[in-house]
Amino acid sequence: MNLKSSMSYEGYTAYSYLRAGEDYQDFERVAEIARVPVYHDESLSDLQRQRAKQLIDQSIVISLHDHVQVSPADISQQPGYLRQGRGFTGYEGLARSGMTAVFDNGVFSAPFSSANGWRLDDTVHDLGMRLCDIDHQNFIIPGKTTEDIRRAHANGQLAMFSGLEAATVIGNELDRLEVLFGLGVRMMGVAYSNSNQLGCGLGERLDSGLTMFGEAAIRRMNRVGMVIDVSHSGDRTALETINLSSAPVVMSHCGSREVWPSARMKPDAIIQECASRGGMIGIEAAPHSTPSTQHPRHCLDSAMDHFEHLVDVVGIDHVGFGPDTLFGDHAGFHRRGGSSSTSGQLQGDYPRVDYVDGLENPGENFWNIAGWLVSHGYSDDEIRKVIGGNVLTVLDAIWA
DSSP, X not given: OOOOOOTTOXXXXXXXXXXXXXXXXXXXXXXXXXXXXXXXXXXXXXXXXXXXXXHHHHSOOEEEEEOOBBOBSSGGGHHHHHHTTOOOBOHHHHHTSOOSEEEEOOOTHHHHTGGGTOOHHHHHHHHHHHHHHHTXXXXXXXXXXXXXXXXXXXXXXXXXXXXXXXSGGGTXXXXXXXXXXXXXXXXXXXXXXXXXXXXXXXXXXXXOOOOHHHHHHHHHHHHHTOEEEOTTBOHHHHHHHHHHOSSOOEEXXXXXXXXXXXXXXXXXXXXXXXXXXXOEEEEOOSTTTSOOSSXXXXXXXXXXXXXXXXXXXXXXXXXXXXXXXXXXXXHHHHHTTXXXXXXXXXXXOOOOOSXXXXXXXXXXXXXXXXXXXXXXXXXXXXXXXXXXXXXXHHHHHHTO
């Protein structure tokens, strides 16, 4: 893996303006770099490695969906860590990621506190904590517009956009969309795995589509400028959202159900409808989400099978990456029941893995993606599109 350090990163670590153990409960956290053996593609020549590095160094690189926080070293401490509502951003790992921008879903109250009713005050608390920490350093900037992405690229910084995986937190109050947008949230899912006031999640047995309130919420999101995500929505809810929205819709972290028969994936017909209306899909890579029949043991090649299939289905202008990774034991988190995304939705017979080789954390993903694309014959222009250019085009259209 080729690594570059951002020229604006000065070694800041999360909440270092406070005193651990005095101002907050401290947890031993995992290593942000090389937690697991570093992925190395032996098939790449030195010239190909150099080309991949140059593409990352010079291009705008955007993740449509990740979780940039650092998890506890002891996964059993995760519930207490989450309850504290203090997400530790992985500055060191992100400084070596090559990314220009990331849509971060590190607000812990969504979706993981659904049992507590998706409280707005929890969401605001988590969001405020993260933004306060960010204000104490100069490497990450809060992202709100595409101009912030271009500025970050010019200055060697990283623009971090806040997102929520579902709109459940707004309850039945449309104005909360504006409150959250005003606080910096720029992407919102319609529903997570369960139904909410807007529509159905992909974990439900029946999908009745958007509610009347859901239709009103989509219109308000369009007027506000919220990027709408249907990754975790049920098929009918997703399709109705795509067709109702006056702006392009994204599937920020997903894959093709034709490549892997899982409810967590979307049918090609819905992905095509999304693309035909100017939207796009970011290829997912959380453990066991995007295996393929060619590569059932989940790894970089598995996720890239989804990528190549969808390039054939919708064209290279509508595909990017939303790896959905974090700094920590993601597979262990799922095993402990930390996400309902694994409850009855990831079907098929596949070997379990402890991590996804080549797509293990936000700090390494795009180096390995770029190397894979180079070694598989993609042109420089094609690679620039899928590692960030396509996302920028969609965001420009939504925020025009």
